[in-house]
Amino acid sequence: MQYRRFPRIEGLEVSALGFGCMRLPVIGGDDAAIDETAFDGMLAAAEAAGVNYLDTAYVYHKGASEKALGAALERSGTRDKFNLATKSPVWMAKDKSDWDRFLDEQLERLRTDHIDFYLLHALGAERWDRIRELGALPALERAKAAGKIRHIGFSFHDSIDSFKKIVDGYDGWDFCQVQFNYVDRSFQAGEEGLAYAAEREIGVIVMEPLRGGALAAPPPQVKAAFAKYPTPRLPYEWALRYVLDRQEVSLVLSGMGTANQIWENAAVAEAARANALTKDERAIFDEARKIYKERERVPCTSCGYCQPCPRGVQIPEFFGMYNAASMFDTRKGTGEWYKSFYLSAGKGANACVRCGECVPKCPQGIEIPDRLEEAHSYLTTA
Numbered sequence: 001m002q003y004r005r006f007p008r009i010e011g012l013e014v015s016a017l018g019f020g021c022m023r024l025p026v027i028g029g030d031d032a033a034i035d036e037t038a039f040d041g042m043l044a045a046a047e048a049a050g051v052n053y054l055d056t057a058y059v060y061h062k063g064a065s066e067k068a069l070g071a072a073l074e075r076s077g078t079r080d081k082f083n084l085a086t087k088s089p090v091w092m093a094k095d096k097s098d099w100d101r102f103l104d105e106q107l108e109r110l111r112t113d114h115i116d117f118y119l120l121h122a123l124g125a126e127r128w129d130r131i132r133e134l135g136a137l138p139a140l141e142r143a144k145a146a147g148k149i150r151h152i153g154f155s156f157h158d159s160i161d162s163f164k165k166i167v168d169g170y171d172g173w174d175f176c177q178v179q180f181n182y183v184d185r186s187f188q189a190g191e192e193g194l195a196y197a198a199e200r201e202i203g204v205i206v207m208e209p210l211r212g213g214a215l216a217a218p219p220p221q222v223k224a225a226f227a228k229y230p231t232p233r234l235p236y237e238w239a240l241r242y243v244l245d246r247q248e249v250s251l252v253l254s255g256m257g258t259a260n261q262i263w264e265n266a267a268v269a270e271a272a273r274a275n276a277l278t279k280d281e282r283a284i285f286d287e288a289r290k291i292y293k294e295r296e297r298v299p300c301t302s303c304g305y306c307q308p309c310p311r312g313v314q315i316p317e318f319f320g321m322y323n324a325a326s327m328f329d330t331r332k333g334t335g336e337w338y339k340s341f342y343l344s345a346g347k348g349a350n351a352c353v354r355c356g357e358c359v360p361k362c363p364q365g366i367e368i369p370d371r372l373e374e375a376h377s378y379l380t381t382a
Contacts, residue, residue, distance in 0.1 A: 001050025002270050004250045006203030008174050009151060014083060016244060017269035018053035018205070019046045019262065020255035021069050022060040023213075032062040036072070038258075043072050045259040047081055049266035055253050057087040057121055058106060070111035079112055086110065087121035087155060090131050099139035103148060118149040119177060124158030128166050137170055151175060155207065156189055159304055159316070163189040164196055175203035175250070181211055182242040182285045183292045183327070187302070187320070198248040205251045206243050212255075214328035215239040218288070219295075225287045229280065237268050242285055244272035296323040297378075298371050299364050306358035306368060311351050315358060315368060318342075318349045322375035331378070338379040349376040 003013035025038040046054075056065045066086060073079045088102050107113065118140065120131060131137070143149045155177035156163055167173065176197055178189040185191050197204050210216050216236040218226075226238055233241075243252050254265050277285075300319035309315060318338075325334035342348045354369040362368060 001052075001266060002273070003050075003052075006151075006175055006250050007198075007201035008203065012083075014053050014251050015051045015269065016252060016272070017049075017051055017240075017265055018055050018085075018251045018253040019051050020207070020253040021054060021056040021065045023255040023257045024061060024065065024068065025257055026061070032064040034061060034064055034068040036068065039068060039072050040075060042256065042259050042262055043076060043078065045262045046266075047076075047078055049262055050270075051262065051266060052081065053083045053085065053117075053251055053253075055085045055117075056110075057119075058089040058092075058102065059121075066106055066109035070109050074111045083116040084110065084112065085117035085119065086115055087119040088136070090120050090123065090127050090136065093131065093134050093136070096135045096139070098134070099136055100143070103143055107148065114147055115149045117151050117153060117175065118143070120154040122157050123154045123166055124156070125162040125165060128162070128169065132169075137172070141172065153177060153203075153205075156193075158188060159302065160189055160192050160196075161304070163193045167197060167200060167202060173202050175205060177205040177207055177253070179208040180206045180243060180246075180249075181209050181215060181239055183211065183215070183289050184208070185289070194246060194248040203250045204248050205253060206246075206249050207253045209243040209252050209254060210236055210239050211324075211328055212330065212333070214330055219291070219329075221291045222288045225284055225291065229284055236264070238285075238288075240265060240268045241272045241277070241281075244269065245274060245277045247274040249274075292327050295327040297326045298323060298366060298375070300366060301364065303363060305361045305363060309352075310355060310357060311353055312347065313349060313352050313372065314347070315372065318372060318375050319366075322371075322378055325379065335379040335381075343380070349373070349379075 002016040004016055005013055025035040027033040027035050054069065056069050058066065086106055088099065120136060140149065140152050144152060151174040152172055153175035154166065178193055179187065194204055218235050226233065226235060240252060243249060256262050256265060298319045300316055302316040302320060304316055306315045321334055321338055325331045349372040352369055352372045356369065358368045
């Protein structure tokens with residue numbers, strides 16, 4: 001296994017591949033019923049392959065991931081073999097005391113006395129302001145001083161401007177976690193965010209290198225582009241190699257569901273070095289990305305000029321979801337996410353009242369109200 005470092009964490013080497021525990025094998029289709037036997041096998045495979053970073057969160061598998069991981073580590077006696085990462089559910093916090101409550105509950109679930117990498121989960125501009133009001137950062141610093149956590153970071157889902165605001169808003173970040181892959185080069189933090197974090201010596205963990213598995217099963221046109229290269233490679237290997245080529249990246253997370261996936265991804269992580277892609281390989285990635293981008297439904301660049309909406313509609317976010325569902329054939333899954341986290345909270349694209357204030361602001365000339373209606377219909381009829 002290849003090992004890399006975090007700029008601000010001396011003496012620690014992490015495997016280039018991390019095991020994300022958000023798509024574990026389950027029994028009977030119940031997302032909360034994790035298959036312990038299969039999980040034990042995956043954990044053993046991860047250790048044997050040299051993977052030393054495990055990532056989970058308070059909410060994964062309906063709250064069962066942390067419990068299953070803690071039990072599996074206890075059964076195998078391998079807690080000290082891994083760097084353990086989990087995330088605080090910041091959107092659930094209502095009071096300053098919640099940070100300690102969440103952390104203590106997570107320590108109990110994970111059956112450990114400390115968490116190596118502790119993240120504020122899915123930060124964006126709105127949540128950043130909220131967690132500061134509720135004293136999250138001082139609470140994490142106290143927990144670090146007490147030995148309950150070792151390194152403080154955040155995972156991110158918002159615009160590049162919000163990313164910079166969060167990075168610059170706290171001097172104690174040891175690392176951040178962002179979405180990045182060969183298609184999503186300018187999505188959310190994107191390439192600019194990787195460079196921005198690296199310039200400030202903040203370690204970068206990449207999530208969604210396979211776009212939730214979508215890049216492992218590309219359309220025929222993308223497969224044909226990859227087939228032009230003389231060395232045969234499967235689509236997942238191309239995708240992982242692209243992310244691992246970035247020298248800013250300390251670790252790539254993959255939400256693996258079988259032991260075979262661990263072995264396959266670990267082999268790529270061992271072979272792929274930073275700054276190793278050739279000119280021909282980069283040209284193939286550009287071609288593959290172009291094919292995906294041609295499948296977009298709305299020519300939105302997420303510039304944000306249409307914001308803020310008087311009704312609070314997150315226009316670029318909804319167009320991003322609409323485009324992603326079309327590009328990666330994930331209409332059903334994206335639609336379920338949209339209905340669960342936006343529509344159920346009364347914050348769907350259908351909150352648009354067609355005031356038209358956003359239309360003249362759009363550099364792309366998008367008829368935003370019409371396309372929001374289209375996006376809402378597409379995501380709710382999956």
